[in-house]
Amino acid sequence: MSYEPKMVGFLCNWCSYTGADLAGTSRIHYSPNIRVIRVMCTARIDPTFVLKALRDGADGVLICGCHPGDCHYSEGNYKMMRRYPLLKKILADYGIEPARVRLEWVSASEGQRFADVVNDMTQRVRELGPSPIQQVLAQDMAER
């Protein structure tokens, strides 16, 4: 069976989660690899969530929030915007390819966009193959 990546998505309740729901009501199909976890705002997303997801078996992590300026809590997404480059730097140091963790802005009316983002990211992660963390963990287990 060919490799299918496991994807985790952190979606903010007001924009991107609603946008994903809109993709549903519009019956816009997208890659089924993603499992969505709802938070109130991307500001809530601790970088440890991303690391935990990667450690627990995710090959890719998608973070979706409101477009800058449209955050339901006025500035929450800016806080995510500031954390994100630092997170990416750390991940690069761990040897995790940049395409595996992605931040996108999806508004409540952008059902199609959500689907497109999920499809695109899933394809890229598929091309990258299984996450290096998983290989290391497997090796680790084997050695024990």
Next chain:
Amino acid sequence: MRRPSMAIRVNPKLIDELELYGAEDVQNCYHCGNCSAVCPFSKEPYIFPRRPMRYLQMGLEDKLKGSLEPWLCYYCGQCSEECPRGAEPGETMMSLRRWLTSKYDFSGISRLFYKSGKIELLAVIGGALLTALAFVLWAVLRGGNIHSYSGENAFLPAASIHIFDWALAGVLLALLLTNCVRMWWFTMGRDKRLKVPFWLYLKGLYLLPLHFLTQKRYAKCEHKRPWAIHLALMLSYLIMLVLIMFFLGVMWSGPEIDWRVHVFGYLATVGLLGTTIFALRGRLKKSEPHYAHSHETDWIFLVLLIFVAFTGILQHILHRVGFDAAANVTYIVHLMGVVPMLGLEVPFSKWSHLAYRPLAMYFSAVRAEAMEREEKKALEPAMAAQSAA
């Protein structure tokens, strides 16, 4: 992308003009297309009644003048029944036929008659009185005997009447022919985009007598009765015409008339009287869709037909019974109806459809075939390339 010189200017005033020709509520049409969909005759490349109605709404006079669609309609009335807006497409087509009649006529008399029923009525009455005057004068000056119906001393000798009939026919046909040529010019001749080779005209020539004598397209309507009535009326009239033009002397001869003339004569009589009275009743009671609207020209035509048929038969009966003087007088009255009827109706009014309808069938078939051949020719290089590949 746009070529300004190609745009046609709309003329919103045309509808007002067409109202004089009987068009009602044309402006209600909102182009749902139900009428063209339900019409049994509407099919490519002649789609109606919606297309002529659109041209009319927009006042595209030139396009209307060149359209054959109004003549392809037989007023079954289904379109008017289907119309959700009460725009009366059937009556609009009828009014377009009246309008086209007035356009084909070069003299302008037709236009006068259609626009004002009073003028036509005046012309009819004037014509009738003139005819009466002329014939009475001529008969009296000749010194004919009013009690003599046939023979040398006849008040109105058959031979002379015969000559008169043929002269009248000649004049009318000449006028009508001119109008027919104009019809051809508007609908076929002046269209530079379509090339119609001469032999196509020859090939389709048989259509003229075919449609004239059978009106077979009319028979395709859902209700057959209008076709049957119209055919009966037309054939009866045709028989009567043949009898008058070729057998007048025989009909007027002494007590014994050739039995064949008798038979056809009675047939024609029954046919004429029956169908015209039926039509009159229909128009009064609005019993059929095509009787629902009656323009002044419709009444005048019908009344004249009945009048002429009735007086013609009456004078014959009077003569057969022996009241020759009365017969002669009645014949003058008959002529008072005949002359205006033929003289006005045939070239200038409703009766002209006897030429325009069959011509329309003929032209539309020729046109359609010419267009098909052009289309095939245009596809030829592509087809050749395809078969080569």
Next chain:
Amino acid sequence: MEEQRIGVYVCQCGTNIAKVVNCEEVVRAVSDQPGVVVAKTYKYMCSNPGQEMIVADIQEQGLDRVVVAACSPRMHEPTFRKALQSAGLNPYFVEMANIREQCSWVHDDPQVATEKARALTYGALRRVAKHEPLERMSVEMCPDVLVIGGGVCGMTAALELADGGNRVYLVERQGTLGGNVARVDLTAPYLDSARDLITSLVTRVEEHKRIDVLLHSEVSSLEGFVGNFTATVETIWGDGASVSQFKVGNVVVATGYKEFDASRVVHYGYGKLPNVVTSFEFEKMLRAGRVQTKEGKIPQYVAIIHCVGSRSKEFHTYCSRVCCMTALKYAHEVKSAIPDCYVSDVYIDMHAFGKGHEDFYKRGSEAKTLFLMYAKNDHPVIRKAGPGDDCDMLIEVNEKLSGEQIEIPADLVILMVGMEAREDSEAVARLVNISRDKDGWFIESHPKLDPVATTTDGIYIAGVCAAPKDIPDTVAQARAAAGRILAKTIRGSIEIDAVFAEVDEDMCSGCRVCNTLCPYSAITYDPEKKKSTVISAVCKACGACVAACPSSAIKARHFTDSQIFAQIEGVLA
């Protein structure tokens, strides 16, 4: 940890879920998970029998937590929370897994979709195990209402609210009430006088004891939360300015619209050809009783063009809804004023959706208006006529009903300009914390089921500012918003959601990083104790402070780290 007793319910939602997701299999997969004592599937969990099933299982099987794998929590979380509450269980002990909008409706492979549904249900299961009982607060609901916008919409809402016994602050940016309808002469399709309509409203509003009208005013800030807003209003007129502040419980946003700038459509020549006017400019002529060209002569040909700025890829793709009937109204009014005038109506489609509209359209046809249809992407072009023409302008149209390229004469052209979101709509949205869609209209809570509420509690939208609509629909929405508010204020108090952030004082190091992060200034610092505290009533639970705290001292109720970690584990299991 004591033994948990969790009930898992997999909804089939008729065939919406069951057609793609094998619900039985999901039930099987969760049945042997730790803590699960009940695992069932049912056709419609949100229905009364569905909810009663949960209540019965809670009471009879002693369930203490519930997982419902069904539609989006944005749809039915409140439903199931109420169900738990009625069973005597804390409503926050339920977690939903979205296996409809985000699973069965977007995937077609049943095997893959079922596997995903299982994973999402596992996630919810692990998460709910970490849920804590939360109590809702009750706060006072201020009965006063702020209405932003003094047009037909705002005035109607204000009157309805004031008649209901509430005090209303009606804030209008201009110097007069009436908004856009005050610029109109007659209304379609019954040709009532707009002036009478507005006058009666304005009179009642101005005389009403409970309505405070603030003209020349703008709301400069709105702080607080539902039931307890503080609005600051700036009033600037001529040579003076003043600021006022008051408390309100709810806000109705009725800011209306502005018209599309017709000069943007170059081939209509608006602004260059003097006799090309917009619909509002024509209304001015009608109100003055003078339908004339710029040169002062009576037009013989009048043309009306629909969809200027609307239904176009270039400008706005939406339909502005009112223009078709208004255009017919103009055709009618021109014919009444100038019986010999020829009126052409150039449209794409005739939108005659409402009461009396089709009959009005027919009347327009009967009056001999010439209707001409053009295609959406093939606009007419207006140019000046030549000296020999009997008209001022010629309009070239690629007419669809005839298939011909035609020219229409026109001495006066009326452009039916569409509706646009106002330039300040972005600022207003930020002010009251609501969102706008791609066309700039305010977004409602649910387009079908909740057209006047927004995602922000206490803020209601009504009228055109939410989407183009005509006067009947605007008034309906104004009254709807007023009705919603009256129903809320009648209770006198409101329950605040129990989800907010909390500082664990023992862990707090007093670094104050969180203080500046909060967009609502909901965090205070006690210099004596050297600890920060969250004001729970003001906190909106965004979680910014939670993620930022270097000591992990702030906990986001119902969105704790351990709950989210558990969910991550579950979905990847």
